[in-house]
Amino acid sequence: MTELDLAGQVMQLVARLAGPGGQAEVTVSRAELALTRFANSAIHQNVAESAVEVRLRMHLDGRTAAGSGTTVTPDGLRTLVERVLAAARFAPRDPAWPGLTPPTAVLPSPQWDAATAQAGPADRAALVRAFVDAAGGLETAGYCRTAVRAAAFANSAGHTVQGRTVEAAMDGIARAGGADGTARDCADRLADLDGAELGRRAAAKARAGTDPVELPPGRYPVVLEPAAVADLLENLAWYGFNGKRYAEGQSFAEPGVAQLDPAVTLVDDPLRAAGLPFDLEGTPTRALTLVDAGTIGAVVHDRRSAAEVGGESTGHAWTGSSTFGPIPRNLRLAPARATGTSGGGEVGTAGPAGGTAAVAGLAEPLAGAVPDADTAALVSRMPRGLLVSDLWYTRVLDPKSLVITGLTRNGVWLVEDGQVTRAVRDLRFTESYPRALGPGAVLELGRRTARQPNRWDGVWWEAPALRLASWNFTGGASG
Template identity: 25%
Template sequence: MKYLNQEQAKRICDRVIGLSKADECTVSIEGNRTGNVRFARNSVSTAGLTDDMQLFVRVAFGKRTGIAVINEFDDKSLERAVRRAEELARLAPENPEFVPAPGKQEFRSTGTYVANTAAIDPDFRAQVAATSIELARKQKLVTAGFFTDSTRFAAVANSKGVFGFQEFTDLSYTMTARTEDGRGSGWVTRSAVDAARFDAREAAEVAIEKALRSVEAKALEPGRYTVILEPAATSEILGNMFSSFDARSADEGRSFLAKKGGGNRLGDKLFDQQVNIWADPWNKDVPVAPWDNQTMLARERTDLIKDGRVASLEYSPYWALKTGKRATGGHGNMIMAGGTKSLEELIAGTKKGIVVTRTWYIRMVDPQSLLITGLTRDGTFYVENGKIKHPIKNFRFNESPVTILNNIDELGKPQVIGGDEVPYQMVLPPMKVRDFNFTSLSDAV
């Protein structure tokens, strides 16, 4: 694997910065090894391993910037990249929103690397696929899934004294199980930094159980229902809201956090009292890099929502300078507080309602209210008197995460949600929510 340790990465960063004749120079190096196995129709279809390393150099002359990217690390290549970035900077127009690179930062290491995840090999990946396929075959189901694992490093540096180095591991798994006639479908996703916290059998059995239970789905009239939303059902919906906590868009009237007449809604109570959401790069379940890649600012533990109130907004370096605020590093994860009950216990306490396994094809309808539309899929069930009575056909819904987080009846035990389908690494609870708006039926399973 193409991999640098901290000493090697710093030596290259120092070399690049030393070659630059610009007013300032910023360097980042990323290297990764990613393995995967994909299966479909109960057979492995592809498997592979990719290995890559890149260096990004950004220079500035005044407010003119240029960027070059290379994947060769000999001295001639490094110098060629610096000169190319400088050439582009001299040709570029001035950026009216240019902000100088930050000074030296303190990057406190986070727990993003676990050795047994880095040790995942082709045999491990093959066993994940084999376990998934064999369990499904026993139930006469057809599977499709994808398992990927990654070991990588990142280094950042600039000519003002910034330097950071971090190693990472992670894995993600998704599986769909369907009946042979296509009338039943179940799905599951799992994500972890530590391979010891991933159990392919447990995950596959979740998808299999949902596929078997979702056969003979009945139509239910669209309308407003109490719903029990699994974390995978809310992750993308809430992700749209989390990425809207930007001070500039709020101050300029372009987001749901804009106040009529000007200003933003920092400090306003917009959500149910139970809602507490924060970012924490040192969270043991979803640790992330201690710096923000875009700004090179150190990340902090930050409350977004505290007891239902908007607790903070994110300030880019430019907007912080313009408004006299402190710039903050972008968040890499989101953690939402929950309760102690399992999904099954939330169901047991529901007189009438609908369980939603997954939402997909999420599209924004109105950015200023965060109204979105999407579909349920892969296991939607009707609950009566604390028990799942029967599967139901899927719905299209129109909802806002703001409304969802105002209509919470109860929160369950939080779970890790990650992977390529969500904008952040997250820890989210299952939620029992009233008056969820289903607008029409969908024939998809």
């Protein structure tokens, strides 16, 4: 049976067992995930899973309960309905119940690529082989994955929708003399991933990262590569544009206020790629501008958080929204325009993307630190500062001001007079992300965005490289 057939069966059981006073919504999702892992430059694991999950939420006599199951036989579905019904009868009263999504049209799912949906181990292995070969003998590790999701939603208000999506991603690392270099990509089609290009990029960064020097803590101008910018977007999503945190007064966001630099425009766009056309409550998803030229335009909501602030759901209910709150999970930082200002009043002159940039006067192997011409253009206009590949182990110190502490990894380099001169040992930082992106703080954005895969399929962050006036490094390798 299709996902929509299963959803219809659940709703029939709810009507029969709960009676006319019950309100219910059900999502049936089918996920087919496949992963090829490699380490020591050889594939060591190939796994795949296919699972169907049924999630049911019921509101009865002013009380709400939810549950899920993976058994889709008639007996299994009946057991799920009976279990949720029993839980609803004993649950505390829920005066904030926002009601059900009424029948509403949704946009079509993103373009479906059958070749990716049907990809097998050999298809992923070919990309791994290309990555390993391009690394030129360096030790490599990483993964290549494909993900297929199909879902259907139905509720007792008569609303039914369905959709499907597919995604491919690759993330790899190369190591040279204790230095690591990484490269990753996320795409709508497996055919759009270039294992050889990713392998060359990771290897070039590893070779350029050997024999690093240690720099003292302090504030440095930085160029953040897209992988590092992705951490900014992820934390802004979880803590800044989260409608539950906003309703509780725990978000920095003030809609209508120019809190960020005019160069910053953030759009959450699930249907750009790998997103379903509706959320867990059946609300249609769409592109939503959260920041427009530095001015906060919106935060995201599910039905419950929207009701708290007197607004409407933006289609961001997910499995964790009742606990963690609704978050934008497909956030894109718009790149610099082809002409005009690219941030901070400076004129952007970034060249075309593609290939490792040759920075004038810079000897190999440090040229490999700069992954592409777009990033090279930003580096060339930085008198002195740091080029940062990646941020990790980031933790929130103050949710309201979004002060984050974390570490650099996979390559940091000193830039002097627009040229990369030395590899630098990893640094700890403590920085307010809104401050780092505040008015006057964003000097320049790249013109090309790169989509970064997340540990969960269907979640991604897309951004260009970013040149910032200041980043607060609070500790070096020695402490």
